[in-house]
């Protein structure tokens with residue numbers, strides 16, 4: 279009996295240390311230094327989504343593109359200038375990532391309420407959660423305490439963000455490089471239940487791939503010609519592009535994924551069973567999505583005396 283309890287205890291302690299070893303972040307980080315942080319960010323996100331529902335998708339994606347490039351450190355927010363080349367204009371981001379003015383507005387309000395306290399990286403993490411919730415998706419406790427980078431890397435932005443032409447093995451390696459699993463890949467790709475993509479990102483899939491519903495491909499080809507109209511947008515989830523639901527996974531089962539990287543998740547690999555599971559069970563998708571978002575938000579945060587708290591998210595102090 280005693281040894282049974284001891285073993286149980288060891289398991290509990292081991293599990294807790296695994297859970298706690300990811301990072302130095304905590305959900306009540308600003309409790310005394312900026313108690314209104316969550317309500318200020320939420321109000322800013324809600325107003326922006328009210329004005330333009332797509333903004334929820336754009337804010338969610340900003341956090342992803344921040345975290346995958348040397349960690350969640352706000353580096354994507356830095357503007358290029360004559361002496362500084364950052365991530366904003368790297369291939370996966372240029373003319374594609376958006377929402378910067380929404381972040382600026384939120385940052386300005388936070389600087390008034392609690393100057394020099396809340397990082398831009400944390401604003402992105404909270405805004406991603408709030409966007410998901412406002413559009414109908416799951417909630418989670420956002421871990422906070424990230425600091426902002428004083429550098430950015432164009433090369434890492436070029437190389438670390440997965441491309442929409444990737445096959446399943448390339449997608450898996452890209453996520454594995456960030457410490458993320460197959461399950462994280464499939465759950466987080468469920469983000470494509472909201473938002474839009476440009477013709478240039480799905481052209482190869484609709485003209486050259488065989489794993490796409492023929493009439494779906496035809497209707498997209500009418501909007502996205504073989505050349506030209508690169509910036510014409512189509513919804514990533516053709517059914518409900520402003521609702522965070524599980525129809526993205528239903529689309530994949532019908533071979534109606536927009537990007538090659540979407541349909542690769544249901545193309546005969548070990549990812550198939552997760553797509554089927556999430557298509558059948560929204561609550562399983564939501565549960566895994568929330569867990570994976572926390573995991574993604576834990577990628578290499580700057581803590582302690584590393585980095586800084588930017589006063590303007592676009593510029594190193």
Ligand code: HEM
Nearest residue numbers: 335336339342374440441442466469473474475476479539
């Ligand atoms: C699995 C690898 C992924 C690939 C290859 C990929 C690729 C893309 C591409 C090409 C677009 C369209 C961009 C444009 O045309 O301007 C897009 C949009 C989007 N992505 Fe992903 N993505 C991936 C994973 C993720 C993850 C992990 C998230 C969030 C956690 C995410 C969230 C979004 C959202 C919300 C949009 C719509 C943005 C908007 O409408 O402004 N994606 N993605």
Ligand SMILES: *[C@@H]1O[C@H](CO)[C@@H](O)[C@H](O)[C@H]1NC(C)=O
Nearest residue numbers: 299300301302579581582583
């Ligand atoms: C947590 O913070 C301590 C002290 O700042 C640092 O030595 C350690 O590397 C950090 N751990 C992680 C995972 O960031």
Ligand SMILES: *[C@@H]1O[C@H](CO)[C@@H](O)[C@H](O)[C@H]1NC(C)=O
Nearest residue numbers: 366367368369371372373374
């Ligand atoms: C980003 O896009 C703009 C507008 O299309 C273009 O002029 C610029 O050359 C692009 N920048 C890079 C680094 O590709």
Ligand SMILES: *[C@@H]1O[C@H](CO)[C@@H](O)[C@H](O)[C@H]1NC(C)=O
Nearest residue numbers: 368369431432433434436437
């Ligand atoms: C990023 O990719 C673009 C386009 O392929 C290339 O022109 C540029 O040199 C790359 N920049 C770095 C720093 O890798």
Ligand SMILES: *[C@@H]1O[C@H](CO)[C@@H](O)[C@H](O)[C@H]1NC(C)=O
Nearest residue numbers: 443444445446447448449547
């Ligand atoms: C996936 O893409 C990589 C890189 O382009 C390629 O080397 C590999 O052969 C592809 N794998 C499959 C199964 O198509």
Ligand SMILES: *[C@@H]1O[C@H](CO)[C@@H](O)[C@H](O)[C@H]1NC(C)=O
Nearest residue numbers: 481482483484485486504505
């Ligand atoms: C389709 O594949 C062919 C052969 O690889 C290539 O030349 C062509 O550019 C591709 N078309 C599109 C729209 O990607």
Ligand SMILES: *[C@@H]1O[C@H](CO)[C@@H](O)[C@H](O)[C@H]1NC(C)=O
Nearest residue numbers: 445487488489538542545546
């Ligand atoms: C999907 O699976 C088919 C059949 O296994 C394979 O030929 C193809 O390369 C895979 N990927 C794409 C993008 O078609």
Ligand SMILES: *[C@@H]1O[C@H](CO)[C@@H](O)[C@H](O)[C@H]1NC(C)=O
Nearest residue numbers: 356357359361362592593594
């Ligand atoms: C250019 O951007 C860098 C990084 O944000 C910043 O340190 C520098 O002060 C900026 N230069 C000018 C002239 O604004």
